[in-house]
Amino acid sequence: MFTTQEYIARRAGLKKLVGEGLILLTGNDEVGINFEDNIYPFRQDSTFLYFFGIQTFGLTAIIDLDNDEEIIFGDDPSIDHIVFSGPIESLESQARKVGVSAVKSVSELSEYLGGAVSKGKKVHFLPPYRAEHSVKLSALLHVAIPKLEEHSSVELIKAIVKLRTKKSAAEVLEIEKALNITVEMQYRAMEVAKPALKESDVFGEVSKIALAKGVGTSFPPIVTINGQILHNHYRGNELSEGDMLLCDCGGEVASGYAGDLTRTFPIAKKFSATQKEVYDIMYASYRTAVEMLRPGQLFLDVHLAAAEKIVEGLITLGLMKGDPKKAVAEGAHTMFFQCGLGHLLGLDVHDMENLGEQYVGYTDTLKKRTDFGFRSLRLGRALEEGMVLTVEPGIYFIPELIDLRKKEGKFQEFIDYEELEKYRDFGGIRVEDVFLITSNGAQILGNRLPTSATEIEEFMVSHKRL
Amino acid sequence: MFTTQEYIARRAGLKKLVGEGLILLTGNDEVGINFEDNIYPFRQDSTFLYFFGIQTFGLTAIIDLDNDEEIIFGDDPSIDHIVFSGPIESLESQARKVGVSAVKSVSELSEYLGGAVSKGKKVHFLPPYRAEHSVKLSALLHVAIPKLEEHSSVELIKAIVKLRTKKSAAEVLEIEKALNITVEMQYRAMEVAKPALKESDVFGEVSKIALAKGVGTSFPPIVTINGQILHNHYRGNELSEGDMLLCDCGGEVASGYAGDLTRTFPIAKKFSATQKEVYDIMYASYRTAVEMLRPGQLFLDVHLAAAEKIVEGLITLGLMKGDPKKAVAEGAHTMFFQCGLGHLLGLDVHDMENLGEQYVGYTDTLKKRTDFGFRSLRLGRALEEGMVLTVEPGIYFIPELIDLRKKEGKFQEFIDYEELEKYRDFGGIRVEDVFLITSNGAQILGNRLPTSATEIEEFMVSHKRL
The missing domain is CATH 3.40.350.10 (Creatinase/prolidase N-terminal domain)
Known part of the structure; x- marks a missing residue:
């Protein structure tokens, strides 16, 4: 290798x-x-x-x-x-x-x-x-x-x-191998998922590909109809027509390099109107983030821009209100987007996390924030050529968090709690891809997967790969 | 539960x-x-x-x-x-x-x-x-x-x-659940294995069932064309017509109880004449051991009887010579049968192994032997009603061990080293089932799997389950 x-x-x-x-x-x-x-x-x-x-x-x-x-x-x-x-x-x-x-x-x-x-x-x-x-x-x-x-x-x-931090050409090839196994895992999940199967059946199929084609999974796969539980490892639920399945998984290759991709797709093959509205907001956030990737760009700012895009979308849905910039500045987006936009990837799925996130994702002058919604943002510093990182915005409706914040009287200026009740059981969605920072921008790594709502629906119906 | x-x-x-x-x-x-x-x-x-x-x-x-x-x-x-x-x-x-x-x-x-x-x-x-x-x-x-x-x-x-050590009725039910998942794993391996697939493909299929139907595998599955490597976890070999695939695996259920079964089967669907001869010797050893299972029976003696049966068979093949009892007493059988005949099974695949094999499988007066071929016999003491244990004789041709013993000049009275050279690359075979010791004998646990050479060949051809 x-x-x-x-x-x-x-x-x-x-x-x-x-x-x-x-x-x-x-x-x-x-x-x-x-x-x-x-x-x-x-x-x-x-x-x-x-x-x-x-x-x-x-x-x-x-x-x-x-x-x-x-x-x-x-x-x-x-x-x-x-x-x-x-x-x-x-x-x-x-x-x-x-x-x-x-x-x-x-x-x-x-x-x-x-x-x-x-x-x-x-x-x-x-x-x-x-x-x-x-x-x-x-x-x-x-x-x-x-x-x-x-x-x-x-x-x-x-x-x-x-x-x-700076990946060599040979390392990028290993990462692409891991991602291409991961792409197969994602396609398989979309191909096999259907009503009456259990989450564990899809989990088994996804794991099988990682075990057969690589050395295993780079982290325990998340295969869940409760995408709002960010690291959900329960997998006993039965899939139903109205559900979306969130699949976040990665293969690992013999050299140790990791894949990590997420897709969320409708078991009914087509998203419901509400599901599609929320998906499109998340996808817009993803597009915003991806377009910002280039050397010198502070990733913290990409995270904030992606969060702002989510707030803008949720305002059009009537779940949020007020000024999007101010909402993000006060952390109101953490009601729906509780985790980080992305992380470095390499030999570890969260690359070098054991060395300490402050050293890996931040600098002597840029300290990692410790407040809710930012303490799980593993990467904040300026992007550099040769970095490989994930971009993974999500929108999550967590009943326990909604109840807690409402009780605390928080974010009243930005959240319409009454309207939000209608989405209480919506679940959670995420999309995640991996990018290499190039000399003047960024390049997606690995084979293509359906990403927009339309692409996903087309695949669910036709099983035709991109 | x-x-x-x-x-x-x-x-x-x-x-x-x-x-x-x-x-x-x-x-x-x-x-x-x-x-x-x-x-x-x-x-x-x-x-x-x-x-x-x-x-x-x-x-x-x-x-x-x-x-x-x-x-x-x-x-x-x-x-x-x-x-x-x-x-x-x-x-x-x-x-x-x-x-x-x-x-x-x-x-x-x-x-x-x-x-x-x-x-x-x-x-x-x-x-x-x-x-x-x-x-x-x-x-x-x-x-x-x-x-x-x-x-x-x-x-x-x-x-x-x-x-x-003494399993309750509820525990036996959990073990049977784990074994029935394991039976599915074994059937799947026999169904999918074919030339040009890799060991890892079968490993993936077997693992999938454990992940989808239980909480995973009770130990890392062994899926190998080199059955002579007892705990072989390499899985990059391609399957060919002449190969036998040894699959030793177990599912684990939510309560933590383990399954553990082994089958060895021919990729060509039919064993070659030589393969069948060796398989039949191993199967005779298995039958001998199973018939001896009852409360009060020293398992060390079951191990020795199974070893003797192997020696008798290998004498008919011309690989061994001399008196079978004496051969076993002097340890000549450890040239082909290097490991223990079985172990307790329950919440752990080697039940309670963390507590120390001397305490689990032996007694104050029956000490565990430390010589080669006996130090991996985890169970020696008298069987008791309510024990659950494996019986897993095997015959293994290990080139490195043959060379070492020949160089040491060992077992010359019992081994025909020249004849043995012809079997140098035979590989290794094993069969393993799980038994509950009853008040006056023993009962096999879990759904039936093909066990004799004939049953295995019939399944490989017809895919008809017992």
Whole structure:
């Protein structure tokens, strides 16, 4: 997938940016589901993958910046392991393919690190996102688990973000592979969904394609008639004629890159008049956002423009009122659009989210907002050539939120609560595509899917692909 | 699925067996795949499920035996959580359904435990199988992570094993549901497999059924033309006419109970003469084992009898020689049958494996053997009414193992290494069914699947179900 030279260049970039000390990158281990040997599908840590590319558990890598030394610590399997899991390529051979010549046993890691620390070297490591990292780092570095995050290296985080933000041509190809699997998943969902099936039947079909054509899904697929529940993983409802099905899913390819696309479509093949009105508002918001994508454009402003477009539309429906700009400034749009417009995508579906959204999606001067509706906007900073990101506006009617805000007496200037009652059970809709920022604009990635209401209805009736 | 009374009775049984002190049971948390919020499908800890039945992350339960107090520690979701994940039933209401009236916030847990410990109460807890348990238990009990296992409670382990070993009628029904999904998975694999498809295509079909009809797979399905690799998770090979496909898979139902069945079938619809010869030997071993199942029967002896039957068969093929009993006594059968004949099944596909195989499958006087071919025999002790277990003999030709043993000069009295070379690339076959031990014998669970070579060939040709 990637050449030895590309891995060497990535590490050279990292070394230049971090400068001095020692970089410690922990690969992921296997995680037991209900006992140690019944494991979840193994997923290598994305940063480890980016710099070292090896898809095996139990590895740790060290880059000693002062001695310009790169070592992978890991152990080759025993005969028992070969009997149960088959022969695997030696670690030394795998390491050579990514340009690393030094391989040592895990048993040497602690002493190696101890030696470096006793010489006063700074150890750069990342904040843990799995308990296994905490246990491992705490034992290796003699730092108490609750203190690990504050001892992690901001310099290392910033360097990784800088490198991983700009996708290479080879990375974009991997993302497109993942998206093309995802396009197949979306088409399949639209092809099979029909009254009397359950959400879980469509979920099964969508998952099957990810498992058969890639290495699985890049996140647990959301397949729901209750699109207003943003990360809905219940899937026991039966589909009925009047329902819309929201399908948000992604395939993952062997290299680890993720797809992520959403479509919302009517089980009856045609949207009802009300459904179409709301869909068109969301689609207008999507168009507005997409047209703004170019290097230098603050993504926070794209989010706000997309929100304003939604407010404008809801004013024509009579659900909102007043000045759209002012409504967005006061956060009234968060009644219907509670989440972020998009996020970076790459080796992670929310790319680099484990490094901290402030570092990934914002800057030293642009702080991530913590108020409702903005704290889930993962990307705010100016777009750059080579970024890959999603655009995913949505309109969601959440009964619990409506009741809460009404009780609080909030947004009275902008919301017609009486009119809103009629939409209480509307549900939620979203559309999501993935874009690459180019030198002067943006380019959609992956094969085409029906996107406008008309295109979706045409596909639902004809099953003819674009 | 289970009545409030059944949960109360299970805990009453536990209290009686453990006697005094305080029982601390940690539920499972969510595990990030590549960042904290991108989570693997949540799976509750099986012991927590058995006694408390609640399928939510972030819970801990305490049973204070001295005060006869049962408390679940957990927190209800915030509005942010409701927006993203939908409304969920309050913890109090869920607790009431399993007969627990005391619910406290997680923030109170540390103080509650501290108070109990300062009064000199013994805290019974289980050995951790996920790093999250280690981190949680270490912080709560002020025990260093490497010391947790030795501080865990053998009394608690033994009490749980005693209770969970004997399945209630309601539990057997749940296992049958899981098995019937698994039967559908097996039929689907046989129906769709054909030349030029990839293993991953069949894997996708099999997984789809588990996802659509249950909550997923009870372990990562093995779908491979290289059946000799016992836990093979590579699935990129193309199926060809001469191949046999080994499919070992299980569905899991909402209550957490597991299915686990294996079939090996010819892509060409008919076995070759050599394939059929080896299949028949394995099937004879299966029949021998099944006929021996009854209360009081040492399962280690069933394993040995099944191994002997394999040796007898391989002698007729000319691959082995000498006295079958002696061959098994000296371990020569482990050249072809490297794993255990079966394991308990219930909430876990290897039931209670996290509690330690010595406690689950053996006794104080019957120690688990540690030599090759026996260290993966998870069950050795006498069978009891109400046990549910698998029977899964197999014959595997592992080139790396053949080469190793030949080089070591082992088993020369029993193996014809020259003849064996002809079977070097045969692959591996297995059949696996699940049985309930009854008062005077055993009963197969779940709908019927083709099992003998003839039945399998008939299904492959006709697609007519039994």
